[in-house]
Amino acid sequence: MTAFLRYAAALTLLLAVAAPAPVFAFGSNDSSSSSSSSSTADLFTKAEKKVKAEQYADAIPMLEKVIKQDPKNANALNYLGYSYRKTGHPDKALGFYEQALAINPNHRGANEYLGELYLELKQLDKAQERLNVLSTACNGCEEYVELKEKVEAFKSGQSS
Numbered sequence: 001m002t003a004f005l006r007y008a009a010a011l012t013l014l015l016a017v018a019a020p021a022p023v024f025a026f027g028s029n030d031s032s033s034s035s036s037s038s039s040t041a042d043l044f045t046k047a048e049k050k051v052k053a054e055q056y057a058d059a060i061p062m063l064e065k066v067i068k069q070d071p072k073n074a075n076a077l078n079y080l081g082y083s084y085r086k087t088g089h090p091d092k093a094l095g096f097y098e099q100a101l102a103i104n105p106n107h108r109g110a111n112e113y114l115g116e117l118y119l120e121l122k123q124l125d126k127a128q129e130r131l132n133v134l135s136t137a138c139n140g141c142e143e144y145v146e147l148k149e150k151v152e153a154f155k156s157g158q159s160s
Helices: 003-017 038-052 056-069 074-086 090-103 108-120 124-138 142-159
Strands: none
Touching: 038 056, 038 074, 056 074, 074 090, 074 108, 090 108, 108 124, 108 142, 124 142
């Protein structure tokens, strides 16, 4: 094989291995989720659209199905917690955020949303812990900035 062909083959292999994985926005950023089938990925995408459209009650059964098929999917667990929180079920939300963080302790979305839940429950110290995790994991990222603003607003409201 000529040097050029070896180079081309190596480059092709490198590009195939280094191809970017799908990126999930809206606070779900865990790339360590277990692999899932195409139908599970499609269902997750549909559920994610429901969450972004604030159709949380519609997203919940879809996300529960994703979790049943892929129990280590931290992104789905995060969205399930978020959807339960937004539909008025903080206890269920807490459990799903904790499951997501057990899989990926630095999951930005789960840390932000759990921090927000703690603020809703008036547990500033626990919200501050989530902010500290985000500070280490991604200081300056969108999730950190948003939670920091909410923590500061909470503190300002307490001193009034």
